[in-house]
Amino acid sequence: MSLQGWRRADGRKGIRNVIAVVYLVECAHHVARRIVDRADDPQVHLIGFPGCYPNDYALAMMKALTTHPNVGGVVLLSLGCEGFNREALSSHVAASGRPVETVVIQQAGGTRAAIAAGLDAVARVRALADSEAIRVPVALSDLVIGTICGGSDGFSGITANPAVGRAFDSLVDAGAACIFEETGEMIGCEGHMATRAASPEVAAAIEASIAQAEDYYRAMGYGSFAPGNAEGGLSSQEEKSAGAYAKSGARPIQGVILPAEQPPGPGLYLLDVVPPGAPKFGFPNIVDNAEIGELMACGAHITLFTTGRGSVVGSAIAPVIKVCANPETAARMADDMDVDASRILEGRATLDKVGD
């Protein structure tokens, strides 16, 4: 593979050189979005956190996302009075060797002035990110790849998920780090997963993470099972799980990591997305988009998203590749689907071929 990327000071390599414009509270969202719109640069992306209260999770996520290997520079958008610790985030980005500027809307003079200041900041950060860029070849072993499923149906576990599993096996064999997730969608698979653990400690961590997910969903009163799953032919949480689990392939599981934690080495990891303790409203909130953000915060350069019913979730910073399980969806939503795994069902391709 001959892919040119960008080397970062921490040794990781990016496959993009994105400028992230980051709103730190919902009140700054509009200004940040206008800056990104008006910058009119496909490599200037919008990310942010809408809450307004001290939140360790949000700070850890934003630190990880603003120093993601695909990010070359950062502009922070603060209203001014919000709870987010903008100084801590700015220092973290600066310490990573990336250019960073902060626009505080209340100090800049309001919406119009902050948009103008933000556009100037983006231009300066963009120029620095380009001039300081160190281009390097990127190998598969430099990559972190995530996988998630959404809008699953009766075909997801037959076509797209096992095809991604084959791809994961090849990527792990090539030295990449691969992350699969949604412990709530692995309920029922914990026994088999534990047999794939690289050590007894990892087996115990896997079983503990699934038990925590089961407690969480029991307290919520339902599993990670949406009405569309049932319309697509799935009848129970464990049926959905058995199909979802196929995304992980067959290689040993090296460890369980938390959102915004980097995989400590190559190989396959389980991301535990369920927060500890009793379920609470607020963040984190377990949905596909949040989980993609969490995979990216764990360093994922690319996320393989399998879907049967058809999801249209995209992503800033790191691309999301749609792998479609269902032949009717692949035809109906062709513009959104990148890989058609339903060919397997119709005998037009093998699992291994789609996995490649």
Added chain:
Amino acid sequence: MSSALIRLSPTDNVAVCCRSVAAGESLTIEGLELVVQRDVALGHKLALVPLKLGDVVLKYGVPIGSMTAPAAAGDWVHMHNMKSDYMPAHLRDATGDRA
């Protein structure tokens, strides 16, 4: 693999419909003759053998829930006659699994 049904594991007592099937259709899967009992959409499951109350439903060779009502061979197996052994599912009308 262009047949109407796919059995994912040899121990499975249900098969997945690769296309929508109609009531009265005769299907053959791995030497087994089945008459479809009602219209079933693609991606959904058909019973390969008669299933009785409490039977464990096997797909991928693993349990995916238990029968809450009997089903004839060729009948649709879904949330009206099976439920999770772990936790209820929610539908848009919020009725969920039957207990």
